[in-house]
Amino acid sequence: MEQFQNHELEYVVDEYYDISDVEDDDVSPRSGNGSVDDDSVNSDFDDDFEVSKPKTDTSALEARNGKDIQGIPWERLNFTREKYRESRLKQYKNYENLSSSREDLEKECKEVEKGHNFYDFQFNTRLVKSTIVHFQLRNLLWATSKHDVYLMQNYSVMHWSSLLRRGKEVLNVAKPIIPTLKYPGCSAEPLSRVQISTMSVKDNLMVAGGFQGELICKSLNQTGVAFCTKVTTDENAITNAVDIYRNPSGATRVMAANNDAQVRVLDAANFACINRFTFPWSVNNTSVSPDGKMVAILGDSAECLLADAQSGKVMSNLKGHLDYSFASAWHPDGRILATGNQDTTCRLWDIRKPSESIAVLKGRMGAIRTIRFTSDGRFLAMAEPADFVHVFDAKSDYAVGQEIDLFGEIAGISFSPDTEALFVGVSDRTYGSLLEFNRRRYDHYLECLF
Template identity: 75%
Template structure:
C-alpha cells in the first residue's frame, strides 16, 4: 500500500479526467484538514448533489459527536423500503426524474470514464481471456431497505473492510469518528464508540502493552463473537466487547511512516482458541490472544501486508499485499508453504470458502481468483469486475454464495453451486465502504460512502415463498 499522500496525489492526478458538467467537484485538494478521505474516484464522492450549499458535517464536530444520544427513526423520506422500490422509487433515493440525465445514461458514461487505480503497469491484454463467462441477471438477494440515518465513511481509498453484520438485524459500520450500530429490525441507529475523544483501556494487567489513544482514524475493522476490533491510520489497535462498557484494550502496535493498520481479523486457531490477527504496512502480521490481548507472535514478510485471512480449520493463513504474488503460510508459525501466481497488481481482499478448500483473492487488476488449496499451480477460475479493483470478498456461512465488491458502484453475488457461472449484479452509485452477509446468510448489507447519498443498503435472501410478498 502506498503510504505517502504526496506521492499518491501525484499518481492520482494522472487518473483524474473530465466528468459531467453537472457534477460538482468535491475534492479540490487531496488533503482533508481533519480526516484524509481518499477514494478511487475523486469526483465520485458527491455524485448527485441537489443543493450546492449542502455539505457533509465537518469531522471536527465528531469530537462532540452528533450521536451522543440515540435517535429515533420513524422512516424519513430519504429512506427507501422494498415496497417503494417495487413502486418505482430508486433504491438509493436518487431523484432521476428531477435530473437532466437518465440513470442508464449516467451509468453508461460512468463506465466509460471511470479510471481504476493501479500500482503496477503490467500488460493485461490476455486477462480477459482467462475470465469466466458468467450469466448475469440472477436474483439471489432482494432489495429490502436503504437508510441514510447511518452513512459509511472511508479513511483510505484502498481499504474497504468497514462494515460487519453480526445478525440479520445488527450491523456495525464506521461513520466519521464513530463506530455505529444499526438495527434493521428497529430501524434505529446508535453510536457504539467515539474514537475522536480520548480512549483509555479498561483492562490493566502487568505486561499488557495498553496505551491511551485519541482522535483515531479507523482504517479497518472486524466484529465477531461479541468482539469489535479496529485498526487505525497510525498503527492503533482497539478492542471492545460489545456487551461491556468502554474499550477493553487499545494500543499503538507500530509507529513511523508505515504504521497504518491495513487489516484486522478475529478467528479461532486449530485448537479452538480465539485470536486477533493484525496486518500493517510495516510488513508485519501480529497475533494477539483475544481473551487476554497478550501479544503471541509476529510474522515478517517482504512487502506491506494489505490483507490476511485464516482458513476455517485455523491451520492456513492467506497473506496478500504489495505484490502480485499471494502467499499461503502456516497460521501458527507464519512459515510460507505456498504461493499463488496469476494476479497482475496488488491484492487487498481474500475469503475462504467454509469447506476450507477454496480461497478467493481480490486484486487491483479488477479480478478475483479462486484457488483450490490442494493444487496451487493455477487458479480454478477468474471472476472479473466491471470497472475497478476487487476490494471486498465474502462467502456466506453455508458456502452457497460469494459476494465480490468493487471500489464503487458494483457488488457481484456468485452462486457457488453453479461453479460461479450464475451471478447477481447489484448496480448502485457511490463508493463501497464494505459488504457483509449476516451469519445466518439471510441478509446482505452494503455500505455506501457518499456525501449526499451515503447510506446502508439491506438485501434479503430470496426463498421459494416469494408469493407472500404480493399479499402485503
C-alpha cells in the same frame, strides 16, 4: 499498500465520481457534513434515532413503485440513470500500482450468466452512512445478525438495527480512549482521535485498526474499550487488516496486518502479542482458514502467500494476479480461497492444488476490494471500489451471478451469519447510506399445487 497522507477522513477519491452533484433537498439534518476536519469532533449521534422512517429512506415497496433505491431523484435531473451509468463506465479510472500488460486477462475470466436475483432489495437508510479513510481499504462494515450491523461513520463506530430501524453509537474514537484491561507487562496505552482504517466484528468482539498503527479491541457487551495500543511506531504504520479467528485448540485470536510488513497475533483473552511474522512487502490483508491452521497473506506483490497460521512459514505461492491484492475470503469448507486484486479480478484457488487458480471472476470497473462467502458456502460476494457488488452462485461453479448496481464508493459488504441478509455500506457526501438486501427464497413445494 500505497503510502497515503490522510487530510480528510471521508472522501479521499474526489477525482473519482462523487454523486453529490445530483443532490436533492431531502438530506437528513442528522447526516453530518461529511468531513472530520470540523472544529467539533464530538459524535454526530448523541442519542438513538427516531424509529419513524424519514423521507430520505427507501423501502422495498417504494422501490417496486419506481423510487430509486438510493433516493436519487433522476426525474429532476438533466440526465437519466442509464446515461449517468454509461458515462461512469467510460470515465472511471481504476487505480493501479503495477502497469503490466493485461491483454490476456479477459481470456482467463469465466463467462458468467448475469441477471439473476439471489438477494432482493429490502431497505436503504441514510440515518447511518459509511465513511472510509483510505481508498484501498474497504473492510468497514460487518453484520453479526440479520438485524445487527456495525459500520464506521467518521470517528464513530455505529450499530444499526434493521429491525428497529435505529442507529446508535458504539464507540467514539475521536475522544480519548483509556483501556480498561491492565496487568503487569500489558502493552496497552491510551489513544485519541483515531482514524479507523479497518474493522472486524465477530463472537461479541470488535477489533479496529487505525491509520497510525493503532489497534482497538472492545467487547460489545461491556462498556469501555478492553485494549488499545499502537502496535508499531513505523512511519508508514497503517493497520490494513484485522481478523478474529479461533486457532485449532479453540482459543480466540486477533491478527493484525500492517504496512510495516508485519503480521501480529494477539491472544484475545489478555491481548498479549504471542507471535509476529515478517514478510518482504507491506501486508494489505490476511484471512485465516476455517480450521485455524492456514492464513492467506496478501500485500504489495502480485503473488499471494499461504502460510502456517502458527509459525508464519510460507507453504505456497499463489501466482496469477497482476497487481497488489487487498481482499480475501475462505469458503466454509476450507478448501477454496478467494483473492481480490487491483487487476479487477477475483481468483479462486483450490489449496490442494495451488499451482494455478481454478477460476477468475471479473468486475465491471475497478479493483476487487472486498470479498465475502455466505456461511453455508452457497454464495460469494465481491465489491468493487464503487458502484458494483457481484454475487455468484457457488453451486453453479460461479457461472451464474447477480450484479447489484448502485452509485457511490463502497465502504464494505457483509452477509449476515444466517445468510438471510446482505448489507452494503455506501460512502458519499449526499447519498452515503446502508443498503440491505434479503435472500430470495423459492417455495418449491407450491409448484406441486399447480
